[in-house]
Amino acid sequence: MALIVQKYGGTSVGNLNRVRAVAERVAAAWRQGNRVIVVVSAMAGETNRLLKLAHDLSPHPSPREVDVIAAAGEQVSVGLVAIALKDLGIPARSLLGFQVPVETDGVFQKARIKRIDASKLLGIVEGGEVAVVAGFQGVDRWGNLTTLGRGGSDTSAVAIAAAVKADVCEIYTDVDGIYTTDPRICPAARKLERISFDEMLELASLGAKVLQIRSVEFAKRYGVPLCVRSSFNDEPGTWVVAEEPSMEDVLVSGVAAEQNEAKITLHRVPDRPGLAARIFGPIAREHIVVDMIIQNASEDGFTDVTFTVPRADHARALAIVSDVARDIGATGVSSDTNIAKISVVGLGMRSHAGVAARMFEVLAREGINIQMISTSEIKISIVIDAKYTELAVRVLHAALVEQGFGEETPS
């Protein structure tokens, strides 16, 4: 008998038959004697429909009111799931964010959870009822409705699991786990049985369609074991858990590709203290998130600085650094939106040197030029020409995941 939090995404409650299927699954867990808290997203498409209403009405709709409108989506789905559960004879009750309450800060559309009151939820489940909680939404200290931003229901579920000290937080979605790479690119991709929080965080782009990355940070901080599973079948899914010693045996857990970045280079900048602040201060003030930054040590007092930004922010970032470039005496600025970032992630890298070398070797053999390199303790990311994305993923997956590093084939 355990305390379980189950989270169902939009496709899992996408129509009334799906809602009934969710209720069956919840009922099965409840009948086994578990106490169950269900966290539900809006029905697939509903959040988009509601946001479109607001944005069709106004070019800049009030963020406070957008949250009021968007929160209606989860309100409908929790009611439906609770009805379906009662039809199965399971005592159930829906709870909106303000009823839990899930207290957030006051930043509309991307609020952060500050505190979750576990007492009401625990009272409900200890009384034998299933609590069906609206994900994505909360209430600030002044009683305004807030939403957590896209994918926020995952974070709701993990935060609730942490607050009630749940034994597990199951994330039900339309894929059946986390894969070693994107199966659409690489048919040899296989589902991971388990992965550490840190690897999951580094594999953000592999998991982004499956699991909101903020929820993983939350789960790591509070030690909430996650299980990512499909609500469309009974496959076991992938466990995302705290690191265990045996995990280092696996050298590379996954290969991820991202194509939504752009690269900007400032050429021959006089290398003076405070240079990075001069460049990246104005970009940060525009709320543009910089991912990779490469600056080589200068030899002649000049250096090239290259960095990547989300492709959507490319034009704005370019305009900003073009101004900065004049001020700091750079000889020029160039940029490229036609890039891909390929990342190889694994806890085993900590204790096993040579992964980078193997990676470069494999790419070189295919004639793929590496434009940027950035490493962390458990990740190596490179930037390449976007046209090589699929090829790079396939050869790296074959060399580092399928064969394992120890079984290197002779070149």
Place this chain on the structure above:
Amino acid sequence: MALIVQKYGGTSVGNLNRVRAVAERVAAAWRQGNRVIVVVSAMAGETNRLLKLAHDLSPHPSPREVDVIAAAGEQVSVGLVAIALKDLGIPARSLLGFQVPVETDGVFQKARIKRIDASKLLGIVEGGEVAVVAGFQGVDRWGNLTTLGRGGSDTSAVAIAAAVKADVCEIYTDVDGIYTTDPRICPAARKLERISFDEMLELASLGAKVLQIRSVEFAKRYGVPLCVRSSFNDEPGTWVVAEEPSMEDVLVSGVAAEQNEAKITLHRVPDRPGLAARIFGPIAREHIVVDMIIQNASEDGFTDVTFTVPRADHARALAIVSDVARDIGATGVSSDTNIAKISVVGLGMRSHAGVAARMFEVLAREGINIQMISTSEIKISIVIDAKYTELAVRVLHAALVEQGFGEETPS
């Protein structure tokens, strides 16, 4: 400078252009220096869509959860109206039922308002903002969402107007006021400039499409002047107000027809004390609302009892009284679903005899047989064969409203 509550129905916010038009109207009142509270219904069709979801999911959906789902409709429309107001430069803020709060009893789907906290609303409007309040919804003392039942937004508006002691409560809808009779039946129908609360209550069926009758009771009890107007034009509408002496000058304010009732008669019932209780007790216990009841004084110890019920409840009521009839020794039961109730209403009837006689005379001249008669201080209702509905309305309107009673034409 006044404190105004404006209520907009579902067709008034039926699409984004209508939402913008509502915002313009609110803005005009605000710019004239008034403090404005807006009460909004769900967009036309939205409540039905949400209820259909619940009822498609389950034959008997949990009433608590149906309210959670239904309340989402108003949540979207208050957000939209607040956004449209801000786009016009008007400071505005939406409030859901629980945020006001509008406290109700715990009877889901037809909750009654217990208490409205005026302090937050008054704080908002006194700070220069427009408060945009979700109609139809409230919260019970345990924090559960509740809804007031169909048309409940009118009641929300009147109750809020009473709580904040508003100068007027304007009900905006898709018709431009209360008419002396249904204009589709009688082209000579004309819009009333004003009508008393009591007349409005008796003319329920004339006003039902315009104004929820419970809201009129509320307005009467708290002396809230109502104005029923169209949100589609600038016509002045109809005032529904407390009675003034001059109102008795108008003998008949309106002629209403209802065709949704059925008639049931118990024949030759032994007339004993407790008879009515034996008949109507079982019907009441089935929550069937009985409208007219006629029982003639008996001469030979036997009496006929006739009553009307909503047509939808006819079969159930008939089954119940058929059982009762055997127990109490009635010789038989007959019923007729093919009837119409015609009501003539006017404060002037109190001081002016002869309206009934004139009514019967007009109907007799057309060969319309009167099956039942029931009178109150300001109303005379008759039951006739349904096929004469339109004819009866037209001749009664001509004789009692168009000509006025004083100007009776020679027959």
